[in-house]
Amino acid sequence: MMHGNVFLAKAMVLSMVFGSMLLFLQQALQGFVRPYSGNDAILRGLIFSMIFANPAAKLTLIPIPIQVPAWAIAGLLLGMDLLHMNVAGFGGVAAAYALINTLI
Secondary structure (H helix, E strand, C coil): CCCCHHHHHHHHHHHHHHHHHHHHHHHHHHCCCCCCCHHHHHHHHHHHHHHHHCCCCEEECCCCCCEEEHHHHHHHHHHHHHHHCCHHHHHHHHHHHHHHCCCC
């Protein structure tokens, strides 16, 4: 909630739009592949909006009380997305980047 309700709504809607566009493109190019859900794009958009706003922040993992730099969590998530070809997650990341850098 660091940017307010309007930012949160924009991040959610843009994440769904970008994620759905990338999923449609993947389906068109590769045929049917098991798609990820749209909520995955929303989750990635919200997480990456916090990370892009303050990459030097330390985030605490819930089950393990260890503080991890935000950029490390971003790298881990992007690596997992690349490994599993989660294109919906890339839509959420693109939406967060566009909103934080006022491209949209």
